[in-house]
Amino acid sequence: MAAAVVGCTGKGEAPAPDQPVRDPGEAAIRVDTSQARVGRLEREVTATGITSPWQETNLRAEAGGRVLSVSVDNGDVVEVGDALLKIDGSRQRLAVSGASAQVDALERDVELARSDAERKRALAQKGSLPAAQLEAADNRLERAEAALAGAKANLGSARRSTRDTRITAPIAGIVARRVVDQGDVIGPGTPLLDVVDLSKVRVQVGLAGSEIGRLDQEAEAQARIEDLGGEAVAARFAALAPSADPMTGLFTVEYHVDNADARIRGGMVATVELPLRKAREQVLVPRSSLTRRGGQLAVFVFEGGDESTPGGEAQLDRGVARLVPVRVGAYGDAVVEILGGLEGGERVVTSALHALADGVIVESGDPKAAAPMPLANAPGQTPDPAPAPTP
Template structure:
């Protein structure tokens, strides 16, 4: 074997040794990857995280809560006056329109006063005539008394003169009374407002002929409104004079008004078993008007505390509990309730929760305690993503 052949044999041997080393290394690496895959498969899988929409959660808040019987009724003016004609005749003028504000003593209308004026003139003439006759009778009495003292006439002459004076004094008093009545009737022809307020009704116009007693105006005081309502007789224990009433009217759906019970009827309606109550309402703002329907409640008990919707509470009558999110995990929490406002479907929690706790509601109440959850705001997720700066359209 020459030198060239020996060199080729050495190279082949070295190449075979390198291939063998490579195969051994590859086999070792393959065994390590398999072991790692087996280890990962044997490890427990991470629990899945359930996304909860923000609309399926509520937050415990500090708020006012009230209880008490429900009432309903109608707003009515507390102070009102119907102005009627005191004398009959033709309406000469009216000076206040419906809806117009008037002051006490303000002239509202004038009625033809011809008859009343003639009565005053006649009464004045009668008074003057009777007063003159009385003056003459008094002089005659004085003269008769002097004559009796002188023995010129009999005593019966003085007695007759004295009786005439008494009669004429009575006539003068009657004439003066008739004059006073006539002047009052003349004054009644000018109609004035008995109270300050707003004209609610005016059923007559200028030119109408009215009789005594005819309604001319209805005036109401808008600053003082009362709620004429009723309460179920079984809730009468919660109703007392001075108790606060909170109510709403359809014209202001998001506005709550308050008043206080002024009177409570001593009897219940035999048909409905409802007890009438009257609630005084301060209406100096003028926002409320008579005739509006109102519903509300009498405040029996009120306090400030942790409040949540009744809908989030499971078994509120027996073992009340809620589902709370804490540390990204759902947990069942037993709670103790205080005041329960069934009308507004809210309840006070006095034990078990803290201000700001997040609770599950709606379909999320079916989530099993212990589940990992994440609260998401789907409204923001649905919003279109902003265009990247690099992809912004060229101007």
Template sequence: MFMPIELRRRISFIASAALISAASMGLAGCSEEKAETAELVRPVKVIEIAEADTARQLTYSGAVRARTEMNLGFRVSGKIVERLVNVGDRVKVGDLLARIDATDYELAVRSASANLDAAERQVETVMLVRDRAEQLLARKFASQAQFDQAVLSYNQAVATRDAAKSALSQAKNQVVYTSLAADRPGIVTGINADVGQVVGSGTPVATVAVEGEKEVQVAVPETEIANFRAGLPVKVGLWADKALSLDGTVREVAGSADQQSRTFSVRVSLPNDQRVLLGMTATVEASAGGDTPFVSVPLSALAQKDGYPIVWVVDRGTELVRSRPVTLADFTGDGVRVTDGLEVGDLVVAAGTQFMADDLKVTISNDTSHQSALVTPEADDTRLVR
């Protein structure tokens, strides 16, 4: 049968399109099938658990301070008229720190001096009366009672004169006390009052850190204070110089906790080192033993499941990861201490825990050079699971 050329071209085009569509669907089906059968293998970073330890490192931060600090104040009250030092100034014995108005105390000296002069004149007067009574008694012109009265008046005048002398000395001392001076060499670390302020007797005006032995003061919680005792050797580091490590000794442990922070003050003596300056931030490290063994893992290895802490462990034989609940002891600056849930030889995922799921397939590399590494905050050996 005869068919027009145009019609035959349209039929041929439709047939070709159908064949292409069918081929495309077949290829897509094969791709989806292969995608469904392809197994996801995710590279992760792991650590190997080695031998457990029972010793813990306790680290606390504190500040370098002088062993002796003096809060200096005036021994008399008055208005401050001059302050001669600032924070950070070095002072020597006798250096003037501040002065208060001495006008009233100088007037008191004048009054006491006048009273002393009057008392001395009174002593001279009664002394003449006593001598005259003694002469009359010898000639039988005066009685013994009159002589005794003259002697008593003289002794009373002498006592009044001595009291006037003491009052004058006290008034002069108060004038001296209007000047606040350093009695030991050191560094001014605080100013608590300024010019124009009226201070009472004993009110702290300046704080001076006495030159000599330095120490670090740290606050230790009550759960760890039993690990500290006088004479305990510790390591002290300075934030300003990471390479500097000093051997310190616990000098004093507070007998009671602070009422606000509920921590105990521990003072650590430092060796004499010119690089250690007052006010520097320091870290104190001490070792504490315990009965419960633990292993340390990086904080990145810790995850949560149903509100409980877990880690992801890689099975060496099946190369699958499984979640495992753990019991935590405490946290450190570099990781977390685990007391239960991990055994020697376990491979723990150290990074990428947010992508983990039970029975996720991984492949362990053949590198076994770090299998005996001890997992501690100081040595965090890791391997890549491919």
């Protein structure tokens, strides 16, 4: 059709925007139109995410040695403080003995240094001892006390290493992965096993920025676990990310789901029906009328229409397409909110946008015969986070 227009005009150019179109002639682009109207965008927003455990701990060895026993296996349920495995602690016990002996010896050294310093201080006060000898005695006492403090720290570390040979459950949950076996020789930092708490699960989904203000954080949401046949469970709002994901442009919203029977596992697909506050009345236009020109969203408004030409069974209305920049709000499946640029009642072009420019002559069918524009989404559908305008 664009080629036909070029052939009719001879130059392939649309009239300049500032030139009045009094006689449209025969060169016109056939378009469909719809009337912008004021209404509420009723949306059912759904988003898909992945479940994750309420808590998850990855246990690693803090002390090295041979694994003497493993008390649990994959899938076992454990409580806080339950014994999980035991490591040979003979080396740690020897270290405790050596550190304890050193502390005892240094405590005696401190007592001797303190007695010597006190004796010389008494002599110095009587004038029977030079001040330099008293200062030397005080320095020996300080060094002995510092050495004792270091030895006590070493003793505490050795005793801690001994306790680290017994691995207990830090949380209640299920053993998800056991890495070591009895008889393995491990070093500090070796992975041992993972424990997950599934008493609750977290579900994180992405929400477009245009919907952040309408998200009802107090209302209960519904999460459907797709891997459990679409079973619906109640979900409570927990957190909203302060910034959008740089890769997707979406804001992460976290919901919490009770899971006392542990049927929901980590990594399952969940579809959350996000509760939104009731929308205010705005100008609504079909999504198909949006286009992007010069980096800005816009629509073509059908102007004129005072002349008509035969068009088969219906009369064709002729006019001019005027490019109008707009500011958009929330998106629905079929319509979009216009926050600025239109007032409602305008006829907007919904087809052949790729062939249009500001001031191009267009023709359309009788606007009264046009199909009504839907104002709500079909239930259960997920809207796209951004429009797909004609390039």
